[in-house]
Every structure is written in C-alpha cells, then in structure tokens.
Amino acid sequence: MMTVGLFVPCYVDQFYPKAAIATLELLEKFNVKVSFPAKQTCCGQPMANSGFSHLTQASDELFTEGFAEFDYIVCPSGSCVLHLKDHLHSVKHPQKAEEIRSKIYELVEFLVDILQVQDLKARFPHKVGVHQSCHGLRGLKLAQMTELVAPGFSKPVHLLNMVDDLEIISLSRKDECCGFGGTFCVTEEAVSVKMGKDRVADHVLNGAEYITGVDLSCLMHMEGILKRQGSMVQIIHIAEILNAN
Amino acid sequence: MKDHSRLSEVFNEDEQRVNWHDETLWWIRQKRDKAANMLPEWELLRENASQIKHHTLSNLANYLEQFESKALANGITVHWAANAVEHNEIVLSILNRNGIDQIVKSKSMLTEECHLNAFLESNGVGVVDSDLGERIVQLAEEPPSHIVLPCIHKKKEEIGELFHKHLGTAHGEADPQVLTEAARQDLRSVFLTRRAALTGVNFAVAETGEIVICTNEGNADMGVHLADIHIASMGIEKIIPKRKDLGIFLRLLARSATGQPITTYSSHFKTPRLGQEMHMILVDNGRSRQLGREEFRNSLKCIRCGACMNTCPVYRRSGGHSYQYTISGPIGSILAPNLDMQKHADLPFASTLCGSCTNVCPVKIDIHNQLYQWRQVLVAAGKTTATKRWGMKIASTLFAYPALFGAAGKLGRSLMKITPYLFKNRLNPWYHQREMPAPPEQSFREWYKKQRNNKD
Amino acid sequence: MTMANSRSKILEAVKLSQPAFSEIITANIPQSKENLPAKFAGASTNVGGKFIQLNTLEELKSYIAENFKRTGIILSDIVELSDFSVLEIKEMDPHSLANVELAILRANLAVAENGTCWLPEENAIQRVLPFITQHLIVVVSNDAFVPSMHQAYEIIDQDIYGYGVFIAGPSKTADIEQSLVLGAHGPRSMTICLIQELNNKEKR
Numbered sequence: 066m067m068t069v070g071l072f073v074p075c076y077v078d079q080f081y082p083k084a085a086i087a088t089l090e091l092l093e094k095f096n097v098k099v100s101f102p103a104k105q106t107c108c109g110q111p112m113a114n115s116g117f118s119h120l121t122q123a124s125d126e127l128f129t130e131g132f133a134e135f136d137y138i139v140c141p142s143g144s145c146v147l148h149l150k151d152h153l154h155s156v157k158h159p160q161k162a163e164e165i166r167s168k169i170y171e172l173v174e175f176l177v178d179i180l181q182v183q184d185l186k187a188r189f190p191h192k193v194g195v196h197q198s199c200h201g202l203r204g205l206k207l208a209q210m211t212e213l214v215a216p217g218f219s220k221p222v223h224l225l226n227m228v229d230d231l232e233i234i235s236l237s238r239k240d241e242c243c244g245f246g247g248t249f250c251v252t253e254e255a256v257s258v259k260m261g262k263d264r265v266a267d268h269v270l271n272g273a274e275y276i277t278g279v280d281l282s283c284l285m286h287m288e289g290i291l292k293r294q295g296s297m298v299q300i301i302h303i304a305e306i307l308n309a310n
Numbered sequence: 311m312k313d314h315s316r317l318s319e320v321f322n323e324d325e326q327r328v329n330w331h332d333e334t335l336w337w338i339r340q341k342r343d344k345a346a347n348m349l350p351e352w353e354l355l356r357e358n359a360s361q362i363k364h365h366t367l368s369n370l371a372n373y374l375e376q377f378e379s380k381a382l383a384n385g386i387t388v389h390w391a392a393n394a395v396e397h398n399e400i401v402l403s404i405l406n407r408n409g410i411d412q413i414v415k416s417k418s419m420l421t422e423e424c425h426l427n428a429f430l431e432s433n434g435v436g437v438v439d440s441d442l443g444e445r446i447v448q449l450a451e452e453p454p455s456h457i458v459l460p461c462i463h464k465k466k467e468e469i470g471e472l473f474h475k476h477l478g479t480a481h482g483e484a485d486p487q488v489l490t491e492a493a494r495q496d497l498r499s500v501f502l503t504r505r506a507a508l509t510g511v512n513f514a515v516a517e518t519g520e521i522v523i524c525t526n527e528g529n530a531d532m533g534v535h536l537a538d539i540h541i542a543s544m545g546i547e548k549i550i551p552k553r554k555d556l557g558i559f560l561r562l563l564a565r566s567a568t569g570q571p572i573t574t575y576s577s578h579f580k581t582p583r584l585g586q587e588m589h590m591i592l593v594d595n596g597r598s599r600q601l602g603r604e605e606f607r608n609s610l611k612c613i614r615c616g617a618c619m620n621t622c623p624v625y626r627r628s629g630g631h632s633y634q635y636t637i638s639g640p641i642g643s644i645l646a647p648n649l650d651m652q653k654h655a656d657l658p659f660a661s662t663l664c665g666s667c668t669n670v671c672p673v674k675i676d677i678h679n680q681l682y683q684w685r686q687v688l689v690a691a692g693k694t695t696a697t698k699r700w701g702m703k704i705a706s707t708l709f710a711y712p713a714l715f716g717a718a719g720k721l722g723r724s725l726m727k728i729t730p731y732l733f734k735n736r737l738n739p740w741y742h743q744r745e746m747p748a749p750p751e752q753s754f755r756e757w758y759k760k761q762r763n764n765k766d
Numbered sequence: 767m768t769m770a771n772s773r774s775k776i777l778e779a780v781k782l783s784q785p786a787f788s789e790i791i792t793a794n795i796p797q798s799k800e801n802l803p804a805k806f807a808g809a810s811t812n813v814g815g816k817f818i819q820l821n822t823l824e825e826l827k828s829y830i831a832e833n834f835k836r837t838g839i840i841l842s843d844i845v846e847l848s849d850f851s852v853l854e855i856k857e858m859d860p861h862s863l864a865n866v867e868l869a870i871l872r873a874n875l876a877v878a879e880n881g882t883c884w885l886p887e888e889n890a891i892q893r894v895l896p897f898i899t900q901h902l903i904v905v906v907s908n909d910a911f912v913p914s915m916h917q918a919y920e921i922i923d924q925d926i927y928g929y930g931v932f933i934a935g936p937s938k939t940a941d942i943e944q945s946l947v948l949g950a951h952g953p954r955s956m957t958i959c960l961i962q963e964l965n966n967k968e969k970r
Contacts, residue, residue, distance in 0.1 A: 073754050073755070078753050079749075082757055101754075114663065116687075199662065200665075246663065252659060254742060255318050258743040260624070290744050358792040368785050390776055442939045487947050528950065529950070554923050557918065557919040571880030573934070579929055583929070594776045598776060598779035598783050
C-alpha cells in the first residue's frame, strides 16, 4: 500500500483544520495509507519570500527528517509545495531533501496525476468560482496559463466536474492574482487589498456562492475582504468540496 | 523618502482612477493575448528570441567590437560611455562642436535613465521630445510612467488642459483626435528646424553595423531625416548577431507591447544620409555589472516591450511613478537594484511573485524568479528593517520547534478570542481593510491527536 | 581621452562578466505561402492601411484623380505618372518636401502576416519622403508578397542599402487614453496598390 505523509501548512493547521481533515479523509477514500508526522510546522516560504531564505534551515531540516520515509508527500497548498519543490535543502540529509523535492505533491495534482481519480462520489449543489492561485497555476502548472499560446486544461476543474450538482461560474479574468503574496499582504497593504477586492468582485458579479481554490492563503485573504464587505459569499478549500457528501 | 508601498497607498486613494488605470492596461494585455494567439508558433518564437539573446550575451564583447567596426565602415562615428555622465558629456560635446543649442529627441529610455534632458537644459540646450506621450509628460514636467505608453497615467482632460496652456488648444478640448493634430502641427515646425536629432535604438545588428528603430508615429524618422546630425544612444545589450534575427524580434516586439502585428515603422539606419553626420553612443551604465550577476544577467535580454507592466496586477494598481525608476514594473524592479541597491531596495518586494510577467515576456526572462533572488541579495546586504529582521527570526524559531509552534498557535488563537482588540486595531495592516480569520476551537494537529490517537 | 579609456574598460568588463560561450539553437518556423495578397489585404486593413488591386498604372492614375486633391504637390519616381508628379526628387533639400500632399513610391516586399511594406532608400527616393508626405501610396507587384518577416529578411539579407524601412499603414498614435488616431507625425493615410501588370523587371 502506498504511504503518504500529510503536510498541513502552518496557517492551515491553525486556522483551517477543516480543509486538512477533508484532505486526510479524501486521500483515505482512495486506499492510501496516510500519516501526519507530528514534527512538522512550516515550509519556510514566509521567510524565504521575504528575502530571509538563510533562516529556513531549521524548518528545512525538520521537514526532511519528518517526511523522508514516505512514498509521497501530499499537501493541500500549491504555494507551500512549490516552495519546497524549488528550495528544500538539507545539510544533514541532502539526498533525502532532493528526493522529497520530487515526491511532494499538491493535493489536486496528486489526485489527478498519481491516483488518476476518475470518479468522486461527491455532491456540492452550489455555484462555485475557481480561483487559480498563482503558485499552483504558474509554478506547478495545475492548469493552462492565459498568457501562453497552448492547449487549455485544468486539473482542479477536471476534479470539480466529477462533483454532482456543482456549477462552475465563468470569470472575466481567469487567472489574475488575488494579491495575497505572503508578507506582501501587509507590507503592500493598499495594492494587496485592491487586488483582492477586484478578484472577489469578479466572482461575486458572476454569481458565485463559493470561491474555491488550492491555496487557503489566497482564500483567507479574499475571505477577509468578503467578510468586511458583509458578503454572503464564502470561501472553501477544494478538498472540502471534493470530500462533500 | 516614500517607498513603493506608501506611494501605492496614495495612488489608491482614488479608487475609480485605479480602476480606470487597471482596465486600460488590462485591455492592452488582452490585445497582446489576441495577437499572440494568432500565431501558432508564438512559444517557439519566444524560445528562439531567448536563445539568440542568450547566445549574444555569451559573446557580447566580440559582437560589440564587430558592430563597432562595421558601423565605422558605414561612416558612423562610434562613442563608448561607461556611465550616464560620460554619455551626457558625449552628447553635449557633439552639440557644442556644431554650435547647436536645440535638439529634437525621439523615445529613448536610455536617455531617461541618464537624465539627459535635465543635463542638456542646464547646459543651455533645449530638448523637445517628439513622441506624443513623451511630449505630454515633458510638458507636465513628469517622468514617463510606462516605457511604451509614457502618459498612460494621464486622462485626456488633463492632457487637454496641458495643451491649452502650452499649445493654445481651446479650453476644455479633450478629444484625442484634436489634441493629436495640435501636437502634429506644433512638432512639425520643430522637426523642420532642429539641426540635431537624438534617438534611441531598438536593435543593433553586429553583422552589418546597422541599427533599427521602431515607432508608430514616425517621429524618429521625421527628426533624423531632417537633421544634419543624428545621435543614437544605445545600451550595450541592444546587440543582436544577424540581420535575419530581426525577423524574430520584430514579430515579437509590437505584438507583446500593444498587440499590433508590427510597429508602423521599423527603420533600418546603416549609413548616414549624404552630408549627414551620424553618431552611435554605446552605453554601459551598470550593464556589464548586471551581466556578471549570474542570477540576474538574463534581465539584459529585455527588448523593452512593456508586456510585463501591462500584465502585472501590482503595476496596474500602483501606477508607474510608484516605482521611482525610469523603467517601472517587474522588469524595472530587477534592473533598478543593480544601479542602486539602497535606493531601490523596495522594488523587488513590490510583487506577489505571481509569475505572469515571466509568461508574457517575449524573450523569456524569468522575472519573478529574479525578484525572489533580489530579495535574498538585498536582505543579505542588510537592506532591510530591524522589525522585519526580528519578525523573521522569531518566526523561524517557532517553525524550528513543532511543540513550541503548536503552543504558540494555540495561545494566539485564544488571544484572538479573549482579547480581539490585540488584533483588530489600526496597527494591524491586515485588519485595516480585511477581517481576521475566525480562530477554530482546535488546530488540525490537536484534532488529529484526539481522533487518531496519535502519540506525541 | 575618456572615450578611448571607456571603450577598453567596457569591453574588459563585458569579457569578464559574460557567461561561457553558447551556440544559438533556434528552431525553424514554417510558413504557409497560400493566399498571400488576400492575407496581406486583411493585415494591412488592421494596421489602418487601405489595400487596392488594379490592372495597370493607367488605372492608378484615375484612382488618384478620383481620391486625392490634385492641387497639392504629388511626388513619384514612377515614369508613367509623370504628367502630374514631380520626378526630380533626389537632389531636393529634404526640408523643401514639407508641403508634399502625396507620394507614390514602389515597395519591393509586402509581408502578408502584418501588412507591412519594405522600402529601401532607393525606393523612398529621399529618406524623409515616406514620412513627411500627408498621404502615401505604395505600389507593389504580385511577386512582392512573402508570408512573414522571416522570408522578408531572407530576401533583405542580400540587399545593400544605407537606409530602409518597413511601413505598416499610416502614422499613428494611441498615447492619449489608448484612443487610436491616424496621422501622428507622418502620413494620414497609406494605400497599398497591387498592380497586376507590374513585374519586377518593369519596376527597375
């Protein structure tokens, strides 16, 4: 049986446990042996994207030790996965770190590419807007990017299409950034919020009841704006939809 | 000095105007998409262009010498300027030698980079910018806010006001057709009376010693062909090896810039007109240093199309002036710190690293990766704040110890419930325009421990 | 002198900084050669140009008579048009061309993908002429059409010129709020005229 180490990013662990639970349950539905190593915290991205990549050594070592033993590592966040794929290094176990970089998957790409899920038995009777988080999109290539002249595809939409009674709404800007951007959301507060407001408006005007995506960081930012606006539109991680009955 | 963040805050005070700015530039991005999608070979073209530039940078010294010798043989005088000061001195000395105190200039971001206009004016030489957008910002006494669309930040009513004051158009006249005609009449007399014309360079062909200048208005040609002296300023990265390489670059440039299949004019200057003097100034000004920075040298592939600006969600909502550098937007943010790390330390952080810039770049510069790399270089060089440094130290310590992280998380979530005012206040930039996420009863790790009887 | 010093300084710095030599690796880009005049017509219209097809230069004469002011100065080096145009242009001071109403010039190449025409110096007669004239007509023959810029440069590659220009439609600007205005500094209109009878030999 395939073993999977579940990596739950720091802020998902603390603020969005439901998404992590849904990820765990979803993976277990497909006969995967999932473990959650207790010795895990953060991928190190908050430091690295702020220019402090030299401060990620401790979390890198922790990650490498905690996850080396699994066949695959799965995480419900495109951004954290991309960071680890690109930047995980270990002084103590360089080989293990390198292996992790090639066997770590964002949840959606794991379901589509590794488990090759064809059928989901999920139901979510709502109008849903799909937010294409940038790191999942342009980093992990979970979907085709509008900038390129190339055939279209979308792994998240491929899975969402298996969910009963779910309607995907169309957007005027298919893959524009929401403006979260890690520490950018506070260091460049004005632009960050404006980007978020514009992204949210696109979903709201096109009739979304829920905004979903592969990254809760983006969704948390948009949720903050929706709540401040007093909007009824909610955010939900894609794992929760794919696991909804 | 106000940084990008502060200037963006000011720009965002007028939300309607931000919407207008964003939508105008997004429209250009869409035109670019449409033009690119008409060519099935688009991605191949980008790859070819990137490869040619890569090769050129790897052989740049030879190509520069080849270009120089061909240009000399073509009857062009070649000058070399190590920096902006030398460039400006060379221009002035050519003008002084010929007793010229008024010139016409077509668009050249390099002369903006060198602050040539201010230098010449302080030395008694009048400069008229002939590109309409450049002329408008010149009259407004502002720098361009975009390398291809210099006055994209200005509304037509504001331009009407400027023209009323400087060109005598009717008060309240804001019709682009009428305003353009007024500029045409005004600049025609300038073209006909200036003895020296200064231009930039889009491409310099090593094999033939010719330069190519692309415009839509025809202003570079109007200036040059009516002047006794043509001075062309170019950065040393403008070299391409062969004339036939132009086929690739000209197919990419305008489509990326504005969505046009090609600019109206692509003018090839190989020899001076009979009786005309032609000068080429090859300018380094930090480029050889950037070439030596392995992680940033690809930025020298840039052909100045501006596509990265049009697609950048931050640029569209902060405006070109918030970057405080001649070249704004993503590409400017990886070029500027090379010239002055201290002054431009804010720019690599003025991005969400969304990566759209990299995808539209016609020469495939990995712009967003270079922004990330600049952040590392800037922090290592100490160009950061004490608050950030301590914040990051504390965070990295928490992340080093799972138990500590778990406890701190729990404490934080309880505090959010018990003492929400600690978070919901004006000192928290998140809370200024966004609600805090609702803290759940238990974290995932707490739930997992209980539900799955996990030890530890 | 600083200039001489700067030259060696720059070249030295570049040599030290440039990466290891790498060969150019470029892929071939195939182009369809079908329907070139029709494709050109579409592309040319898109860039603000006007494309017409006539059988003879005689027909062009009547076209000009119907569509352009005969009061303005008309310049052309096409002998067949000499009864209403000035031929001796080459020796004129470029400034004296300021009042030209219409120039009729020949182009060697017409590029189907983008509606652009190639005019080397000898076709422009005076470098400033295609710019300073209020209106521009460019005459092309059937064999002038190429699919894309790649084929255009294959031909131009062999050419010897001091100056040459690709022109795509009338002079234009969209600098004011992205509103397209034709006639920025150069011609307010550009007409590209395919003359069926013309062939390369007759052009020269």
